[in-house]
């Protein structure tokens with residue numbers, strides 16, 4: 253896979269500007285982008301530095317989106333750090349806390365476009381291992397959309413909901429994965445509860461995919477929207493993982509109901525291999 257051509261002056265992901273912290277480096281401001289001291293959250297009207305005028309033919313929602321983008325410190329920081337999107341800082345923060353993108357790890361990134369999470373994973377899974385020197389990991393990005401190549405990642409255009417997607421992924425990986433992470437979002441209907449149910453369904457499907465693909469002890473990370481139905485998902489994950497927690501990273505907008513579930517310590521032997529369903533306590537008794 254060839255690296256994306258850089259335009260003059262463009263930095264590699266994570267390359268620092270003078271006086272700027274690297275993306276994974278914790279700042280005293282709880283992972284806030286460097287230089288974002290004034291633009292406190294990028295969320296409130298009082299913080300705005302750029303105002304977007306309404307334009308004929310542009311919907312109010314589009315104007316507000318544009319205004320939010322232009323004033324979002326993470327958007328600015330992603331541009332400066334060479335990341336393809338602000339989402340990169342969410343996985344940076346989650347990995348700084350839970351340490352699943354370790355040297356040598358085999359990682360599946362479900363819904364990887366445009367590629368920010370993959371960009372974060374590349375240096376982390378290919379870093380120096382504690383004892384055995386440089387460890388080379390594998391990153392497999394999956395998306396419905398075409399994704400511009402990222403050096404160090406293998407990217408496939410695929411709907412992970414297809415019947416044989418798990419088998420394809422295991423073949424591409426040459427075995428099972430240590431990490432399945434998903435930042436997938438179902439297309440928004442604008443109706444809060446419908447969108448919540450859609451993303452929970454997508455997340456549940458991603459969890460079943462992870463049960464098929466993960467190695468013993470593996471980690472599953474997925475975006476969910478708070479709204480009532482996530483309790484069932486938690487129950488499902490708790491049957492299969494040693495620890496399940498919900499986290500709202502600082503890079504996740506405060507006005508969004510988005511949060512992330514991080515499930516660690518996958519118990520492969522908790523699977524009822526015949527039915528491919530989680531073995532419940534009732535099954536075992």
Ligand SMILES: C[S@@+](CC[C@H](N)C(=O)[O-])C[C@H]1O[C@@H](n2cnc3c(N)ncnc32)[C@H](O)[C@@H]1O
Pocket residue numbers: 336337339340362363364365366367368369370394395396397410411412413435436437438
């Ligand atoms: C929010 S974006 C992911 C951003 C990404 N984490 C990054 O850092 O660049 C969500 C992605 O999920 C993808 N997606 C949604 N449903 C999918 C499915 N069934 N199979 C594969 N990808 C899917 C969408 O195409 C979209 O690109």
